[in-house]
Amino acid sequence: MDFLGDYTLRIVALGAGTLGIVAGALGAFAVLRRQSLLGDAISHAALPGVVLAFVLTGTKAPLGLLLGAAFAGWAATLAVMAIARMSRIKYDAALGIVLSVFFGIGLLLLTDVQKQPDATQAGLDRFLFGQAAGLLRSDVITMMALGLPVLVALALLWKEFKLLAFDPGFGASLGLPMRALDVVLTGLLVVAIVVGLQTVGVVLMSAMVVAPAAAARQWTDRLGTMVVLSAGFGALAGVVGAVISSRVERMPAGPTIVLCVTVLVLVSLFLAPRRGLLWARVRARRARARLRVQAVLEALLDLDARHGDGHAHSEAVLEVAGAGRGGAGRTLAELERRGWAERRGDDAWLLTPAGRAEAEERYGGRR
Amino acid sequence: MSTRDGHAIEVTDLTVAYGDHPVLWDVDLEVPHGVLMGVVGPNGAGKTTLVKAILGLVRPAAGRVSVLGRPYADVRRAVAYVPQRGSVDWDFPTSVLDVVQMGRYGALGWVRRPGRAERERSLEAVRKVGLEELAGRQISQLSGGQQQRVFLARALVQDADVYLMDEPFQGVDATTERAVVELLRELRAEGKTVVAVHHDLQTVPEYFDWVTLLNVRRIASGPVDDAFTEENLRLAYGAPLGFLGRNGRPPEEGLVSE
Numbered sequence: 001m002d003f004l005g006d007y008t009l010r011i012v013a014l015g016a017g018t019l020g021i022v023a024g025a026l027g028a029f030a031v032l033r034r035q036s037l038l039g040d041a042i043s044h045a046a047l048p049g050v051v052l053a054f055v056l057t058g059t060k061a062p063l064g065l066l067l068g069a070a071f072a073g074w075a076a077t078l079a080v081m082a083i084a085r086m087s088r089i090k091y092d093a094a095l096g097i098v099l100s101v102f103f104g105i106g107l108l109l110l111t112d113v114q115k116q117p118d119a120t121q122a123g124l125d126r127f128l129f130g131q132a133a134g135l136l137r138s139d140v141i142t143m144m145a146l147g148l149p150v151l152v153a154l155a156l157l158w159k160e161f162k163l164l165a166f167d168p169g170f171g172a173s174l175g176l177p178m179r180a181l182d183v184v185l186t187g188l189l190v191v192a193i194v195v196g197l198q199t200v201g202v203v204l205m206s207a208m209v210v211a212p213a214a215a216a217r218q219w220t221d222r223l224g225t226m227v228v229l230s231a232g233f234g235a236l237a238g239v240v241g242a243v244i245s246s247r248v249e250r251m252p253a254g255p256t257i258v259l260c261v262t263v264l265v266l267v268s269l270f271l272a273p274r275r276g277l278l279w280a281r282v283r284a285r286r287a288r289a290r291l292r293v294q295a296v297l298e299a300l301l302d303l304d305a306r307h308g309d310g311h312a313h314s315e316a317v318l319e320v321a322g323a324g325r326g327g328a329g330r331t332l333a334e335l336e337r338r339g340w341a342e343r344r345g346d347d348a349w350l351l352t353p354a355g356r357a358e359a360e361e362r363y364g365g366r367r
Numbered sequence: 368m369s370t371r372d373g374h375a376i377e378v379t380d381l382t383v384a385y386g387d388h389p390v391l392w393d394v395d396l397e398v399p400h401g402v403l404m405g406v407v408g409p410n411g412a413g414k415t416t417l418v419k420a421i422l423g424l425v426r427p428a429a430g431r432v433s434v435l436g437r438p439y440a441d442v443r444r445a446v447a448y449v450p451q452r453g454s455v456d457w458d459f460p461t462s463v464l465d466v467v468q469m470g471r472y473g474a475l476g477w478v479r480r481p482g483r484a485e486r487e488r489s490l491e492a493v494r495k496v497g498l499e500e501l502a503g504r505q506i507s508q509l510s511g512g513q514q515q516r517v518f519l520a521r522a523l524v525q526d527a528d529v530y531l532m533d534e535p536f537q538g539v540d541a542t543t544e545r546a547v548v549e550l551l552r553e554l555r556a557e558g559k560t561v562v563a564v565h566h567d568l569q570t571v572p573e574y575f576d577w578v579t580l581l582n583v584r585r586i587a588s589g590p591v592d593d594a595f596t597e598e599n600l601r602l603a604y605g606a607p608l609g610f611l612g613r614n615g616r617p618p619e620e621g622l623v624s625e
Contacts, residue, residue, distance in 0.1 A: 167455045173422045173448035174473030221505035
C-alpha cells in the first residue's frame with residue numbers, strides 16, 4: 001500500500017505517533033515512580049470531562065473536549081491524593097474508588113447525551129475504545145500542540161524530575177520544591193494521557209503509559225535511554241496499531257494499538273539482554289553445565305588419585321560419585337569432545353593427560 | 368559561609384509529632400563547630416526525625432532550628448544530607464557517577480545540566496570513596512556497602528560545612544565501615560561538622576567525639592567522655608544495659624517499631 005501517498009493514512013500515523021511518543025516518555029517516569037495505576041485512573045476519569053465539555057460547548061472541537069478531559073483527569077488525581085492523605089483508605093483503594101466513580105458518571109452522561117434526538121453527539125463514544133480512522137488534521141494539530149510543550153517541559157526539568165523519581169527526600173534537602181515538581185510532573189502525565197484519548201480511548205489508554213516504559217526498562221540501565229526508547233516503542237505501537245485499525249473496518253484503534261504494544265512488551269521481557277527471561281535461562285543452563293563439567297572432572301581426578309593405576313571408571317560409578325545429577329553421560333560426551341576424557345570399552349571412562357592437566361589447573365589447588 | 372562564633376547547629380524546644388504521637392519532645396541541642404557527633408537511642412527514639420527536622424523535611428509542631436546561626440533555608444548550600452540507604456529504589460536506571468552528580472543539582476540551579484566541571488568533581492568524590500572502577504555501573508549491581516559509599520560521595524560533592532547522615536553504618540561490610548570512619552575523620556580534620564545517626568553503641572567512643580542520647584526527649588548531649596555514661600544510657604534505653612559486655616546492642620531494641 002502506498003503509505004506516504006495516502007493523506008488519511010499520513011494523518012492517522014502522525015496522530016498515533018504523537019500520542020505514542022508523549023505517552024511513552026511520560027509513562028517512563030510514571031512507571032519508575034510506581035504510579036502506573038494513576039495513569040489508569042486519570043484516563044478513565046477523563047470520560048465525564050469529555051461529555052461535560054461537549055454538553056457545555058455544544059461542539060466536538062477537539063481542543064474543548066480534551067481540555068474537559070484534562071480537567072476531569074486532574075480532578076481525579078487530586079481526589080486520589082486527598083483520599084489517601086486524609087482518610088485511612090490506602091492509595092490503591094483510593095485509585096480504585098476514584099477510577100470507578102468517575103468512569104461510572106462518564107458512562108451515565110454519555111448514555112444520556114446519546115439519547116438526544118439530533119445527531120450532533122455522534123462519535124462521542126469513540127472516546128471509549130478509540131478510533132483512528134476518524135482522526136482529522138485538526139485533531140492531530142491539537143494533539144501536537146498539547147504534546148510538544150509536555151516534551152519541552154520534560155527536557156527542561158529533566159534533572160529535577162530525575163531527582164523526584166529517584167530520591168525526593170534528598171531533592172528537598174537541596175531546597176528544590178519537590179511537591180510542586182510532583183504536581184507539575186503529574187500534570188504533564190494528565191496532558192500526555194489526554195493527547196491519546198480520542199485515538200486509543202479511555203479504557204485502554206493506560207496501556208500506552210505503562211507498556212512502552214516496561215518494555216524499555218528491559219533494554220537499558222540509563223534513564224535517558226529508557227525515556228527515548230519508551231517514546232519510540234509507544235510511537236511504533238501507535239502507528240502500526242492505528243494504521244491497521246484504520247484499514248480494517250470495525251476494528252477499534254485502542255485494542256489494536258494495545259495488542260501491538262503487548263507484542264513489544266513480550267519480546268522485551270523474553271529477549272532483552274541481561275534482563276530478558278530467555279537469557280536468564282540460558283545463563284542458568286550454562287552455569288549448570290559448567291558445574292557438571294567441574295563435578296565430573298573432579299570425580300575422575302579423585303578416583304584416579306585413589307586408585308593410582310590409571311584404569312578407567314564406569315559411568316555408573318561417576319553417577320554415584322555425585323557427578324551426574326541427571327546425566328553424567330552427556331557431560332562425559334562433552335568432555336570427550338574437548339579431548340579431556342576418553343572412552344574405554346562400553347561405558348568406562350579415563351581422564352586424558354590433557355584432561356588431567358585441565359582438572360588439576362582448575363580445581364587441583366582447591367583440594 | 369560559616370560563622371565561627373556560635374554553634375554549627377542549634378535546636379531549641381523542638382517538638383515533632385506524627386498525628387497525636389510525639390516523636391520528639393522539647394529537644395534542645397547545640398552542636399559545636401568541627402565535631403563528629405553520634406546520635407544514639409533506641410528504635411523509635413526520633414533519631415531520623417531529628418535529622419529530618421534539622422533539614423526542614425518534617426515540620427515541627429514547635430521549636431526552632433538554626434544551622435550556622437541562620438534558618439536552614441538560608442544556608443542550604445552549606446549542608447549535605449546522606450539519607451538512609453533503604454530510602455530509595457536501587458533498581459532505578461542510573462549509574463554510580465550519575466547519582467553522585469545529583470549532589471551538584473542544588474548548586475547548578477534550574478534547567479542547567481551537569482557539565483564537565485561537575486563530572487570531574489563527582490569522579491573525584493567517587494575515587495575518594497574507592498568506587499572509581501564502578502563509576503559507570505548501574506546502582507543495583509552494587510553491594511550494600513558500595514551503595515552507602517555512593518550516597519557519601521554524593522554528599523561530598525556538595526562541599527558543605529555541615530554533614531547530616533542517617534545511619535551511614537547501617538548494614539555495611541567491614542571495609543566500608545573503615546572507609547566511612549576514615550572519611551568522617553578527614554571531614555573533621557577539614558573543620559567540617561558531622562552529625563551521624565548511629566546504632567552500634569560499642570563503637571561510639573571510637574568513632575565520635577561528641578554524642579547525643581535521645582529517646583523522644585534529649586537524655587544527654589556533649590563530649591563522649593561526659594555524656595556517654597552508663598547512667599545516661601540507662602535513662603535512654605530504659606533498662607540496665609550489659610552493653611559494655613557482649614554485642615553492643617541494647618536489649619529492648621526492636622520492641623518499639625519506628
